[in-house]
Amino acid sequence: MVNVRTEVVINLPRTEVAEYAANPDNAPKWYVNIHRSQRLTDGPLGVGSKAAFTAKFLGRELNYTYEFVEYVPGRKLVMRTAQGPFPMQTTYTWTDDGGGTRMVLGNSGSPSGFSRLAGLVMEPMIRRENRKDLQRLKSILESGQ
Template sequence: MGVEVTTKIDIARPLPEVAAYAFDPTNAPQWYANIKSVRWRTAPPVAEGSGMDFVAHFLGRELAYTYRVVEMTHNRLVMRTAQGPFPMETVYQLQATGPASTRFCLINRGEPKGFAGVMAPVMVAAMKAANRKDVAALKRVLESSIR
């Protein structure tokens, strides 16, 4: 069973500012509650072909996985697992909703296998809750005067 979770939020910041912050994997632990660390496999800055190792805690387990950036434009970033517990894709899609406002869309999709496949319905519910908190944190960070 494939899983897909889409979460959207409006952020009162221009699209280039949202992209610069959100597309930089180094910032992920500041707004993703479950991501504990990011280590670059390739030299920054992020670009197509970049690779990063992430360590996260999800559903009481530590997960280590490697993401590769497979697409990057001014308003879209797509990363896929190159190594990890199950194949996953993360998409950040941005849309300017005004000169100083951006709609941020986070899409996570994957194909859990084995035990993770059996747990897919629980994973989807947990992903939805986590993603709502994470995009709200991203909004708070970007809209605050101090970063």
């Protein structure tokens, strides 16, 4: 079982941070390992929305689809994928922090086809990548890019 939680404070209003981070179209801009995203459902984002992502992890290209299973705009997003070697749930939460926003990024999952040892090795790697991603998000948003 992998359970990683990282957070960052971004010096912008919560609604602005949440709107940008929750939009799958922006994922390749701020996730270091994601290089392609595509919405699979039309209309506004909400529970049931799906997006496909292509990422590089451990030197391999991974294709996976996330489904929004919980979404409270400006507060919380929970996405889940069931396919692939590593079923994962990703949770974003946004809270006010002074004049800025505290964003928490959580990943949890149980690697299938991997040993428990692989999960132990992957957890610190995921944590390190998540820190990079949140710092990149902070940099993009605070610089107005």
